Amino acid sequence: MSKFEFYEKEESPIPKYEVKKEISDLTILFIIASIIYFLIAGSLALLMRLIQSNAFIFVNPDQTLGLFYASLTIHGQLMFFGFISMLTVGISYYLVSKFGKKPLFNINLAILSFCFLNSGVIFLIIAGTMFFGAGWYNLMPLTFHSGNDGWSISSAVIFLVGDVLIGIALVMFCINIIATVLSGKIAAGIQKTEQTKLDENNNSTEIHEDSINKEDKKRDESLTLQYLPPSVRWISVLGISSWFPKKYRTAIPAMSIVVVGIFVNAMVQFVGNFGLFIQLFTGFTYLLNPDFQPSWLFTKDAWWFFGHPIVYFTLFSFLGAAYYYIPRYARKIISYDKWAYRSWPFYFVFTMTVFTHHAFMDMPNPDWLKFIAQTSSLAIIFPSGLTIMTIMMYIFRSKISWNLTSLFMLSGIAGWAFGGYSGTQTGWWGQDVYLHNTLNIVGHIHLTILMGSVLFAMGLIYSIIPSIIKVAFNKTLGILHLLLTLIGGFGIAFLFTYLGFAGFIRREAIAPDEFAWSMPLMLFFAIIVGIGQIIFAYNLFNTLNKKYKFLSKHNTIFYVAIISTAIAGISHILIVSLFMGFESKPSIFLLLSGIIQIFWILPLVKRWGRIWYLFGGLGTIFLIYLFISVQFDMKFVLFFLVTGLAQIFWIVPYLKSNWSRKRLYIGIGISSILILSWLFTNPPEKIFGLDAPYDDISMSLEIMQVIFIASTIVLVIKEKDDSISHIFQKLRHRAR
């Protein structure tokens, strides 16, 4: 146990460089945000499984289809951008600073990238609540032509704006990393530790402990800050020098393999981002000018020019880290290993050309593009094969300590290799024709990302968080997390893969009778993997809490109250969206007020002070006034909207615990009234002469209300302090 507690204490050289607190704090923020989105996106996966298992959520079957496709779309993009890219960005900042032994080029740019990425992701979620469902690759022009009664243009615009913000965040990240690596001094020189003696002295297999320890010490100093001229720097950081003959190889200062991975990642994504912007630009132009007739084929190619790099984006930073962390726990000498570096020039080139295999089935695409696709698809397997073998050789016959990091990383290698095989199969045109758009492809994605990149990332989290906050994770929970993830993850990914072979087409809201037998199995595996992630999130937040103490028992009840009332409030608005659509003036209004409200979280979380909360309260009243002045004929909609907004804002008094106890009574009172009126507006009684919704959303909403009331009662009993709110005191003070 003690050995496990601080990975840092194990004998193994880690750069003796303290990452600045502002960077490591930012990394923790990225990690927290990503896990939250992970849970949301994971719940959407469960929802999809439920719908495919014939659970009709809405009375209207069209809406159930819509819910499936909205979930599919948001699941895909949220997993990519909210979860795994968020992790990549956050962890890369930390690692590049640690292993480059220097601060980031610009910390403010990094903070800004956090804000942009998160606002973009929140836009995606909003678009999802409006049932936007063009799929994660958002194949234009479907985005703008949902067909009868599908999603609205406004939801498409919100989604695209979200993608714009995400694209900007990614560019910020890439620029920051590239500039950090290319400017000023950077840690380099590890190639000096290449084992010269061993290659020549064939007989000597026995090395004495003494000399080893000496070498160990030397290794600590093998990465020194130095200035490299640009040409040398490029050759070094892309791993090209590793292919040089030994004489030249050892003359070029090599950077840490971790830096190489992150740099290649940033370079490839920087180029790939242009594809995203071309797609978005085409989309917006088409929207503004319907006569504009773009080549949708080109737009699709452009998207994949971005879409394939973003898949590798989730991997490269972590792969670079795996090259470091696995030998570290295997207690092998971390000398310069040319084979670790030799993959990277290939990754660099072929990640940018391999995108074309997504367009294999587009017959009008020129033949040379298909040729590039087939060639690059096979070519990118080459560096992957090298990587897997090199890392396995680090483990082979080593005294590896099986901690959570090494276990997760080894599992990641397995998942990635399996996904690689299935990718090898679809990488040929003659086989893709049978597998394209079947669940086989979905299996491939989940093998390579869920069971590859994500496992690498989780392994890193298990190592990085303790080394930043000096608090260990609970190992039992960690092992449980690993087991559940392996069972559920491989289970669902292999099912996808093999069902695809049998012809189960992907993106089918309605599972055909032929495959009905597979539905309970898939649901089972999805639930298993889901439980694993909930355990992980609990372990993570619990560990962080030991350091930051944001989850005292008292606070927890507050969170429950806040979250339940927030969900209730959001669902009220959701009901509005289902009843009235988003094509009118009120829809713009709703949008604005929604966005403002989301940004309003900032002063609350940062606890800027009571005066801000007062602003918030007044602002909400003003919003409600605006809302009333916009013409509505539906009293009913009005009622739910007002109460919804009021409920969301009810968070404020809860966060500021020095508001008086009265607020709790008021909270209970208002919610009870809401529940009563909901009961009354439902058939057979209709107070307003309109049918109140009696579907699953409003039911779960009322459950939230009950939870809210219950937690509030607990607060009333527990909280002895009955003083009058400070804010009113202060106001009174000022008035005098």
Next chain:
Amino acid sequence: MGEVNLASDLGFGTPWLVETLTVAILLTTGFIIYVILSTRSNKIRLSGLDQAKYRLYKYHAERYWAIFVAGILIWFWYLGIPWMPSMAFDNISENQTIHVIKITAGQWFWEFEDGGYTYKNNSNSIEQAQLLQENKSSNGLKVNKEIHVKAGETVKFIANSEDVNHGFGILASSKSMDSILMQMQVVPGYDNVFYYTFDKPGTYTIRCLEYCGWLHPYMISEITIHAT
């Protein structure tokens, strides 16, 4: 799974896709387990220096591995060339009789134009789609009219889209879902062309294979192949 057709049995590409993948996964799993077990060997001494890696260096193990992987990939690449669409379709000679079928796809219908005859299979709402389903046989959705082709004749499918991207796919049987015989994307604004020759008479399901909006699962039709 019973008597489902597997993609690998169908024509292009290498056979035994399922088997090769399974074997590769099993071999890799075995290799990983072997490597894990190797860490329990008594011969290992706890040292900073890596004996195993040293031996591998000595025999240039990774160099040979790299050459091996590269070799296999080049072989695959060479194997794959004849199945590239341009190569595969080059075999179709011009003096062969070719049965041309024009297809229009839209949200959410298939329209076939088979020498002067047009048939449109349309479902614009889930109610309509369900009405269609009421006439169904045990196999799921069925339409009253199909396109007819003779076994052995080369068919040239020319597909256009009226609105968004669709995917024209023919499945291996008349089941509502089965392995795919052939498919191509139907990109709006282009003539999308695919040549195909049916061997066996029978009825085959046509399905949209590219997600095209909420009623995408209902974009179904069929094609009947007659014996010559």
